[in-house]
Amino acid sequence: MDKFAIKKRKVPGDWKSERRAGGGRESKPDPDLSDPARGEGNPESFGNDAGGGAGGPGPPPPLTLLSTDVRPVWRHVAAEGLDCDYAVIFTRSEADDIFLRLEEELEYFSGDLSRVQVYGKWYQIPRKQVAHGDPRLTYKYSGVTLSPKPWLPVLERIRERVRETTGHVFNFVLINRYQDGKDHIGEHRDDERELEQGSPIASVSFGASRDFVFRHGSARGGGSRRRQGRLEPIKLLLEHGGLLLMNHPTNVHWYHSLPVRKRVLAPRVNLTFRKVLRLSKN
Numbered sequence: 001m002d003k004f005a006i007k008k009r010k011v012p013g014d015w016k017s018e019r020r021a022g023g024g025r026e027s028k029p030d031p032d033l034s035d036p037a038r039g040e041g042n043p044e045s046f047g048n049d050a051g052g053g054a055g056g057p058g059p060p061p062p063l064t065l066l067s068t069d070v071r072p073v074w075r076h077v078a079a080e081g082l083d084c085d086y087a088v089i090f091t092r093s094e095a096d097d098i099f100l101r102l103e104e105e106l107e108y109f110s111g112d113l114s115r116v117q118v119y120g121k122w123y124q125i126p127r128k129q130v131a132h133g134d135p136r137l138t139y140k141y142s143g144v145t146l147s148p149k150p151w152l153p154v155l156e157r158i159r160e161r162v163r164e165t166t167g168h169v170f171n172f173v174l175i176n177r178y179q180d181g182k183d184h185i186g187e188h189r190d191d192e193r194e195l196e197q198g199s200p201i202a203s204v205s206f207g208a209s210r211d212f213v214f215r216h217g218s219a220r221g222g223g224s225r226r227r228q229g230r231l232e233p234i235k236l237l238l239e240h241g242g243l244l245l246m247n248h249p250t251n252v253h254w255y256h257s258l259p260v261r262k263r264v265l266a267p268r269v270n271l272t273f274r275k276v277l278r279l280s281k282n
C-alpha cells in the first residue's frame with residue numbers, strides 16, 4: 001500500500017520553481033523515509049541529488065530572472081493530513097558562508113528564556129534557541145514568551161531566498177542550534193495561537209545533516225491505527241542549505257521531532273520562519 005507519496009513537483013504558487021526544478025520527473029517512494037529503524041543518521045537516507053545546485057534535466061533558466069544559480073529539485077512529501085515540500089535551496093558555498101555568519105553573529109537566549117515548562121516543571125532545553133523578527137511581535141510556547149530580536153542581514157538574506165523560492169513572506173524566525181547529535185527537540189506540533197491560521201512554516205537548515213521525524217497524532221501512545229500499520233512515522237534527512245516547507249494542515253495532525261543521533265558530532269542551526277499575528281493582550 002502506498003502510505004505516502006514523495007514526488008518532485010513545483011511548490012504551489014511558486015512561479016520560479018517550475019523553471020528551476022527543470023523537469024518534474026516523479027520519483028519512487030523511498031522506503032527509508034517510512035522506516036525509522038533504518039539508517040540512523042545515514043546521509044544516504046534522503047539522497048543528496050537535490051543538493052549543491054545540481055538541477056534536473058531541462059533547459060537552463062534565463063539568468064536575468066534568477067538571484068541565484070541553485071536549482072531546487074522539489075520533493076513532495078505527502079500522507080494523510082501531511083503536506084510538505086523539500087529542496088536544497090542554497091548552493092554549497094552559499095550555505096557554508098551563511099552557516100559561518102550564523103555561528104559568528106547569533107546570540108542565543110539564556111536564563112529563563114532557555115527553559116520550557118512541561119506539566120508544571122521547568123527544564124533546560126537540550127539545544128540553544130533565539131528568535132528574531134518584526135518589532136512588537138511575541139510568541140508564546142511551553143510557558144515561555146519570546147520577544148524577537150531585530151532582523152540581522154544574514155537572516156534577511158535567508159528570508160529573502162525563502163520568499164523567492166516559495167512566494168511566502170515571513171515576519172518571525174525561531175532559531176535552534178544543536179551542538180551535536182546529543183542536542184535535540186522533542187515531539188511537538190507548531191500550533192501556537194499566534195501563528196496565522198493556514199500559513200506554512202519554512203524550516204531551513206545549515207550544518208550537520210539531521211534526521212527529522214513526523215509522527216501522526218493517532219500513532220502516539222500506541223493507538224490501534226499505528227498497530228494496523230496505517231500511519232507510520234515519516235523520516236526525512238534535513239541537509240545543509242535545505243528547506244522543508246510544512247504546509248497546512250501538517251501541523252494540525254502530525255507531530256515532529258529532531259531525535260538524538262549520537263553519531264552526529266558537528267553542529268547544526270535550524271531556522272523556522274513563521275507568520276506570527278500581533279495579538280492584543282488579553
Ligand SMILES: O=C(O)CCC(=O)C(=O)O
Nearest residue numbers: 174176185190258270272
Ligand atoms: O531543528 C529542526 O529541524 C526542528 C525545529 C522545530 O521543530 C521547531 O522549531 O519547531
